[in-house]
Amino acid sequence: MPDTQALVNDFLNKLKKRKIEGSQATAKQTAELLRSVISQTRVPYTNQAAALIQSVKAVGEGLIAANPVELAVGNVVRRVLHIIREEDLSLTTAAMAGLNLSAVSDDEDDVDGDNQPVLSAAAIAAASRSTLRPPSLQTLLEDVPDSAAVPHTSSSGGDSEGKSKSADKSSRSRKLKHDVIEAVNELIQDINTCHEQIAEQAVEHIHQNEVILTLGSSRTVLEFLCAAKEKKRSFRVFVAEGAPRYQGHLLAKELVTRGLQTTLITDSAIFAMISRVNMVIVGAHAVMANGGVIAPVGLNMVALAAQKHAVPFVVLAGSHKLCPLYPHHPEVLLNELRSPSELLDFGEFSDCLDFGSGIGAPLLHVVNPTFDYVPPKLVSLFITDTGGHNPSYIAEIYQLFVMSLRGEDMKFKSEIMKTNCIAGGNLVKS
């Protein structure tokens, strides 16, 4: 698959050089890339799901390693793997139902024993009920004893039905890929339309004569506010500029173009103004499994100020940002430091950057982190494309999701976390 490989390499380069801005764009491109990987993967007659999973995992690990801080990549990879398994399961159950075989495991199960659940009738029924939706507790409880007990009834049964099944399998193999690609297309569609779905909920939260505060620039927030404006709610927005990227200026320009009364303030004035603000609405970079938020730098300060003044702190996040990882030391491990030239002009400060003291260590360090961690207790509400949620509910969703994932799907995350721990501190006190 030379052209896929070229695509993958190209994408890897972009991720490493941080050329792709924003988790929505990253998620979309990751999904499209995986779709082409899947369509290019040659699947054997037997065990196609495993082959697909293998190829997706191989690419996925590389993508995640290229930019560990961009959690949307990992989220999409995990969801695609989940899709593959689910589609395979539903196809198998349909096939089983069609062939009228009750307690026979496929050949795939033999080879791939720990991967696939044993297909008891109850499990088939259960599995067919839950395809791409987050699994309910009931299905999980039914799945668990099945995967624990692994009776391979064996390849002995396989031979005689082998030939009759092979025809089915070949059609099934094409169908599996087809289904998976369709589901991935749906995923891409979801990623594309997450803004609209979130914006639809705007009118429930913004009423007349409100004052809203936001920091930096997020496309979700922009669409959200404009949707409320469309519904003829008149409100004012305070935009904090969000140094050192100053994306607040961009957002302010967009908002005034669409006719909203906007006031641009500096970040230092946030605490001063927040007593007159009704609601803080911000976007997020990623939402972690405990309900904590990885957000652009400065938002922890805003969240603390909002808590002090009892102002609701609302986070808008598309579902591709919801990450099943638990954050350990997120300020350091899930953060990136940007160039100091955004804060200090090198030309002006070149004399201070000499190695002054005897051991040769520079006297002046400049710290310019990209992200901030907001703990879940400071967030009042998450608005995602599936509706509004409490931070503790996000944690619950992810407990369920994590339980439904296979152990190996989570593995590359723990590897990443380990390498981050070893690489250790981008600590200030180096």
Add this chain to the structure above:
Amino acid sequence: MSFPILMKPLPLSLKDFNFIAEANKSNAPGGAASSKSVKQPPQKKDGPPVASSVAASERGVDRPVEKERKKDLPPPRMQFDDESRVGKAKRRSLLNQPEARNRVELFRHLPPHKNGSQLPYLESKFFELHEMHPSVYKVGLQYLTGDTSGGNARCIAMLQAFQEAIRDYSTPPEKTLNRDLTSKIGGFVSFLIECRPLSMSMGNAIRFLKSRIARLPLTLSESEAKAALCSDIDRFINEKIVLADKVILRHAATKIRDGDVLLTYGSSCVVEMILLYAHEIGKQFRVVVVDSRPMLEGQKLLRRLVAKGLSCTYTQLNAISYVMHEVTRVFLGASSIFSNGTVYSRVGTAPVAMVAHAFHVPVLVCCEAYKFHERVQLDSICFNELGDPDAVSKVPGRVDVNYLDNLTDKQKENLQLLNLKYDATPSDYISVIVTDYGMIPPTSVPVIVREYRKEYLLI
């Protein structure tokens, strides 16, 4: 002999002083006596009329005489949404004030910023202002352009300019030194207010000066009186600022241990002195300098600290949650501390104190006692100073982020820019205030204001 006792209730404004002087002129034969008598009422109600006349001159406009006033209430400040008063102020003002476009509604009660573009206009008026002393004029220009900033620096510059003016002063015939000089000082103060609103430290210093003038014994000759006033001013600067800073240094240095990571925000002269002093006496520590737009004062502090060999980390305000993990102490300066313990200081101090409090890092505010004030303030909106709004939209030195150049009129109509200069930090975030009276908790500020006011203001 009946003295023409003026039963005018407080406060006496500038116009009233002129009126009294003219009344004296008309009673020529009883001139000396009546001047004495008129002096009685001001001296009896020494505290409040001085305070209120300070307030009146701080506003620089005529105030209608008010019927009743409790002695202890500080007079309210000039509110700029009052049309009639603003109109009068404009007529008397020296600066050409263009109509500020797109003022933020919430801050209509504050005077709009006067930017440096007024400078050529003011310079051209130099020879027309016979009432103004050149050194006061110079100080005013320095305030206007921002060359002199910071509570202590502005106060010292102003007092030294007043010293010069007093030395060059000579009492006109038929006037008494006290009242005429007081009215002259009032005129200077109103000019300075037009250049830039007074800081609390300056307000207290003016109050001190006026009380000294009013307390001058009548037996002194003019030159003796002037010499006494100049030495009083020197004493004020020396005791209340210079020596007070030395005491603060000693106290604060005891709170710095080896291995500390100290965080400071913006550029406070007292904190800078503390850090340099602690470094001199050999303590090993690191400094984190937090800075913010649009003034970027931290860069100047950073340069001075690195030049002296302290190892520093520089960051901007948004990253404060990132650096606060390893900070052990936070040192902040203040422009003033109010009687409810609220610290009034450069905008951005409040979020620093809040985040430090959330991370359980002690916050030490270093402030001389002469900056304490009996007012109270709950939030940063009721009283503040507006800065140049264009400084928010323009980012100097970064052409790639100038998104707000070339806005259409329709866009400009909806966009307002807000540049605040000060904010109010609630007292619960402050662990201790280091003053020349020692290290006090924020709740002790009204005690010092009440018990030691005469002493700390040398009234």
